[in-house]
Amino acid sequence: MNETRQGFGPLTRTGMAARAAQDVPEGWYVNLGIGIPTLIADYIPPEREVVVHSENGILGMGPAPPPHQQNPWLVNASTQRVSLRPGGAFVHHADSFAMVRGGHIDLCVLGGFQVAENGDLANWAHSPTETGRQIGGAMDLAVGAKRVWVVMEHTTKDGAARLLRRCSYPLTAAGCVSRVYTNLAVLEVTPKGFVVLDMVPGLDFADLQARTGAELHRA
Amino acid sequence: MIDKFVRSMAEAMAGIPDGATVMMPGFGEVGAPNALLEGLIEQGATDLTLVINSAGRMRVPGKPPNAVARLIDQGRVRKVITSFVRANSVAGDWVRDGRLQAEVIPQGTLAERIRAAGAGIPAFFTPTGAGTLIAEGKEVREYQGRPCILEEALPGDVALIEAWMADRWGNLTYRETGQNFNPIMAMAAKLTIVQTHNAVDLGMLPANAIHTPGIYVNRVLHLPVGDPVLPR
Numbered sequence: 001m002n003e004t005r006q007g008f009g010p011l012t013r014t015g016m017a018a019r020a021a022q023d024v025p026e027g028w029y030v031n032l033g034i035g036i037p038t039l040i041a042d043y044i045p046p047e048r049e050v051v052v053h054s055e056n057g058i059l060g061m062g063p064a065p066p067p068h069q070q071n072p073w074l075v076n077a078s079t080q081r082v083s084l085r086p087g088g089a090f091v092h093h094a095d096s097f098a099m100v101r102g103g104h105i106d107l108c109v110l111g112g113f114q115v116a117e118n119g120d121l122a123n124w125a126h127s128p129t130e131t132g133r134q135i136g137g138a139m140d141l142a143v144g145a146k147r148v149w150v151v152m153e154h155t156t157k158d159g160a161a162r163l164l165r166r167c168s169y170p171l172t173a174a175g176c177v178s179r180v181y182t183n184l185a186v187l188e189v190t191p192k193g194f195v196v197l198d199m200v201p202g203l204d205f206a207d208l209q210a211r212t213g214a215e216l217h218r219a
Numbered sequence: 220m221i222d223k224f225v226r227s228m229a230e231a232m233a234g235i236p237d238g239a240t241v242m243m244p245g246f247g248e249v250g251a252p253n254a255l256l257e258g259l260i261e262q263g264a265t266d267l268t269l270v271i272n273s274a275g276r277m278r279v280p281g282k283p284p285n286a287v288a289r290l291i292d293q294g295r296v297r298k299v300i301t302s303f304v305r306a307n308s309v310a311g312d313w314v315r316d317g318r319l320q321a322e323v324i325p326q327g328t329l330a331e332r333i334r335a336a337g338a339g340i341p342a343f344f345t346p347t348g349a350g351t352l353i354a355e356g357k358e359v360r361e362y363q364g365r366p367c368i369l370e371e372a373l374p375g376d377v378a379l380i381e382a383w384m385a386d387r388w389g390n391l392t393y394r395e396t397g398q399n400f401n402p403i404m405a406m407a408a409k410l411t412i413v414q415t416h417n418a419v420d421l422g423m424l425p426a427n428a429i430h431t432p433g434i435y436v437n438r439v440l441h442l443p444v445g446d447p448v449l450p451r
Contacts, residue, residue: 055326056246056396072249072446073395079247079449084395092398092430093246093272094334097327101347128352131315132306133323135353140327143347174350 008202010183016151018043019198020109020181024050028106029099031055031141034078036151037109051085053105055137057096060088077137100137101144108145110138112152112180114167117193117214119177121150122169135172142173154182154211161213163187163194184208187216195219223389223439224418231255231412231440232262235377238297240268242333242375242408243287244400248447250393252379254414255440256286259379265295270333270375272326272400273303274310284309291319300373302326324353330403332373337406337435342371378408382431382439385415386422389436390429397447398430405435413439 011019013036021043024030031053032038041063044050052061054076061076062083069083076082084090091099099105114122121142124135142148155161163180179197180187185208186198195217199208209216225231232255235241241259245251267290275288288309290296296313298320304310313319324332325347335343344367348354358369380401382391391413393401405411418441 054396056249057398058396071395072449073397075247075249075396075449077246079249081449090395090398092402093326093330093400094403097330101327101331101345125352130306131304131311133304133321135302135323135325137302137326139325139351139353140347143349144327171351173347 008200008207010154011200012183014039016181016183019186020149020151024107026050029053029059029104030107030109031100031105031145033108033110033138033141034136035111037111038076038078040109040151053096053099054082055096055100055141057091057093058082058084058088059091059099060085062088097137097140100140103144103146105141105145107147107149108141109149109151110141112150112162112177113169114162114164115150115152115177115180115189116164116167117189118166119175119189120167121148121172121177122167123150123172125170128170138172142176147178148176149179149181150177151181154184161211164213184211188219190217192217222387223433223436224387225438225440228254228258228261228440231438232258235259235262235264235410237264238266239264239376240270240374242270242378242400242404244272244378244380244404246272246396246399248449249395250381250397250399250401251447252381252414253286254442254444255379255381255412256290260286260290260293266297267295268298268300269296270300270329270373270404272301272329274299274301274321275305275308277305277307278309294318298322300324300329302329324348328370329373330400332370333400333407334403336372336374337403340372342369344369373407375404375408376410378404378411380405380411380413380431380436382413382415384417384419384424385413385439385441386419386424386433387439388421389413389433389439390424391415391431391433391436392424392428393430402431405431411436411438414442414444415439416443417441
């Protein structure tokens with residue numbers, strides 16, 4: 001509410017997904033992580049051929065089918081029912097992760113807790129000692145994909161920065177992130193740190209800097 | 220005549236000892252050998268190490284815990300080797316209380332350690348996990364300019380497998396995303412036990428379509444259990 005009064009509108013979850021989808025070119029093999037990244041597939045126009053990989057053994061994943069065409073044997077990494085595009089293939093887990101770890105995936109889009117200006121990503125735990133440990137495929141994807149983008153809210157619910165000089169949470173992988181799509185901006189991770197490529201209308205650079213825990217650079 | 224079909228669950232589960240490392244495939248209940256897991260619960264082996272992608276679903280009020288959670292809740296699991304432990308789950312409670320060890324590792328490393336065991340590769344280096352908590356205590360070497368950590372093969376004593384079709388030699392096919400960990404766990408265990416939806420005569424499976432050749436399989440139980448039931 002405050003933000004609206006200040007004259008700019010943060011993107012919604014689907015808005016962030018749609019923004020990232022604009023930048024995925026035809027011909028790429030992409031893996032979309034759980035959460036907002038999964039929504040990106042809905043915003044890639046059907047005529048743009050992008051091959052979606054799902055870690056549980058799908059290459060060429062399609063959208064959720066209508067109820068009468070659902071197949072209980074065909075689920076995505078979030079265990080939602082999905083479809084297979086013409087040309088798609090099923091593989092087992094070691095082959096699925098060979099695609100990832102062998103550097104064959106052009107782009108992986110992950111959710112994040114924190115991203116550092118050196119490209120470090122933290123997205124699986126809030127402390128080294130917590131019981132819940134949900135690594136899943138994130139470490140493999142972060143290291144193995146040719147490029148890693150992160151889609152996340154610019155700050156936490158409490159207003160703490162998620163874009164930082166260094167991550168305070170346990171790392172998923174070091175130096176892996178090349179671009180971040182937040183509800184406020186698109187940022188490139190470069191050798192000099194975060195470079196702002198795009199901001200939501202009405203937000204100025206100083207506003208964005210105030211919500212960021214690392215120095216921002218103009219494009 | 221080679222005939223790997225067994226006629227009963229008791230026959231399928233015979234000889235699984237206490238202390239065994241049991242491999243359980245499945246991703247979101249698809250390709251999960253749930254009938255064999257019920258058989259294992261009945262059979263009684265304890266002090267088990269489970270190799271399983273996810274150590275159990277989140278608690279959902281009004282829904283009974285799944286078979287893995289029940290096995291843990293009976294105190295029969297010493298350790299899980301997995302890529303997911305949810306805080307709000309039976310496994311999470313047992314880990315928090317110190318009654319269950321959890322080795323939580325990247326999913327691709329889990330798959331590759333299993334594959335390596337089946338393929339006779341005792342260990343390998345991978346960049347996955349380098350510079351993170353999971354690298355602690357592991358040998359690090361630089362390859363192609365990147366730090367890599369030494370990961371060891373992960374063999375099993377027993378694998379419980381869910382197939383779509385099987386013949387008496389133990390040749391198997393799977394459906395859609397039901398492959399997941401099944402083919403590699405079948406390779407990696409000393410005793411590979413299969414539940415199959417369909418039993419077919421030898422020669423009926425097209426040779427080009429066989430996912431798991433019978434060399435990896437010891438016992439097959441024909442159980443047409445129906446489609447996987449998703450938690451939501």
